[in-house]
Amino acid sequence: MDVVGGSEQGMMQSKTSREMGNRRALRDIKNLLGAQRNPYVVTKKGLTDSKINLDDQNPALGARRPITRRFAATLANQSQAQYQDSKENYQQIGNDREHAAAIQPDDSSDLEEVEMEESVxxxxxxxxxxxxxxxxxxxxxxxxxxxxxxxxxxxxxVDPNYMSKQFDINEKMRAILIDWLIEVHYKFELMEETLFLTINIIDRFLESETVVRKKLQLVGITALFLACKYEEVSVPVVEDLILISDKAYTRTEVLEMEKLIAGTLHFNMSIPTPCVFMKRFLKAAESDRKLELLSYFIIELSLVEYKMLKFCPSLLAAAAIYTAQCALKGQEEWTKTCELHTAYSKSQLLECSMLMVDFHLKAATGKLTGVHRKYSTFKYGCAARTEAAIFLLGTNP
Known part of the structure; x- marks a missing residue:
């Protein structure tokens, strides 16, 4: 064997492997750089390099020597000693495991609870x-x-107190605008998503920009125009919007307001309104047509009210369905399935629901009755004529 040549080749291979940084595929190599090689790890090099000098005096490499009787006896004693050590180690491991099992706390109750929750x-x-x-x-x-x-x-x-920044409009004017837009939406036979997005666009714009009262209706019809572009297949033309506003504005004014609103909102129309949550939560409630219409009646009443801006869209949707169920059943109704999919319990919905019951009771009175008239038609199942869940008003939050 060429021991010297083999040693030089081995040193070159070792140097190359060090330069490569002991790379491993699909693994973080930072923790391997500069790390000491485990002397007990068998590497490929140790298996394939045929030029390693096996006659080296290093006992770790297995020095070759004649097998005499004394040497054979020594090997036999070493093997017996190693066997005894291994046997004692295995016995100790077994004892440790039995001891650990004896002192381990009983987690069966916790496991049973987890299994019960999973089964639910x-x-x-x-x-x-x-x-x-x-x-x-x-x-x-x-x-x-x-x-x-x-x-x-x-x-x-939006900020539930944003109206304090406006100097020429107030909450009542907002309510009049939205009540009128609900009627316009009904006459144009538009999608439910369009109505909810229209009102959201109005509130987000008014939160950022101050508007004089004579331009408030212009903001409303332009917001409806933008929402139709986002949601509808067939969009009303600008002339239709001008006609429904009694020609109070020109085509140029509508288009200029469209640019202003879109720029103020950074063209962000892809936001979750209460409508998207209504669809999912009604499915969880296993709703029929009657429950669906009553739920939409209640939540549209809430859209008119400025005070309801403090509730997030998902809470409004869940509370509307809960209130409608209570009105139809005559008692509190909120299943585990509804609670699971809405992530709201009855106690979390009660404050919002009590306000909705109050709106339901007053829907037919006053000047703003657009929602009540809409849901008093046969097309909407005369949902407005359903008795309100008055018993919820006496419930403690």
Whole structure:
């Protein structure tokens, strides 16, 4: 064997491996750089390099020597000693395990609780089971979508005291505008999403810009125009919006206001409104047409009220459905499935629900009755004629 040549080649290979930094595929190599090599690890080099001098006097490399009787006896004694040590180690490990099992606390009760919680979740009905064959229902992603809605719903919220920054308009004027827009939305036969987005655009714009009262209606019809562009397939033309405002504004004014609103909101129309949560929560409540219409009646009453801006969209939607269920059942109704999918308990909904009951009682009185007239028609199932859940007003939060 060429020992010298082999040593030089081994040194070159070792140097190359050091320069490569002991790289390992798909692993963080920072913790390997500069680390000492474990002397007990068998490497590829140790298996394949045939030029290692096995006659080296290093006992770790297994020095070669003649097998005499004395040397054979020594090897036999060493093997017996190693066997005894291994046996004692295994016995000690077994004793340690028995001792650990004896002193380990009993976690069976905790495990039972976890299993009970998991069984409760598993026993909940799958509200998407009927839509597995519908690609538009995106059943595989719907939970992730609504999880994102919950994270981003704060973007659609406004300061509930923003009206204090306005010098020429007030809460009552806002209510008159929204009540009128609900009637316009009904006459144009637009989608529910359009109405909720329109009102959200108005509030977000008024939070950022001061508006004089003679321009407030212009803000309203332009917000409706933008919402239609975002939600509708067939969008009303500008001339239609001018006609419904009794020609109070020109086409140029509408288009200029459209630029101003879109720029102020940074063209952000993709926000979760109460409407997106209503669809999901009604599904969790296993709603029928009657519950659906009454829930929308109650939440549209809330859209008119400035004081309801303090509640986030998901809470408004859940409270509207809870209030409608109580009105129809004549008692408190909120299932575990509803609580699971809305993430709200009855106690969390009660404050908002009590306000909604009050709006329901007063819906037919006063000057702002647009929502009541809309839901008194047969098209909307005469939902406005349903008795309000008055018993909730006496409930302690």
């Amino acid at each position: 979740v598993d026993s909940m009905p799958d509200i998407d089971s009927c839509d597995h064959d519908d690609p538009l229902a995106v059943v595989d992603y719907v939970d992730d979508i609504y999880r994102l809605y919950r994270k981003t719903e704060d973007e659609s919220c």
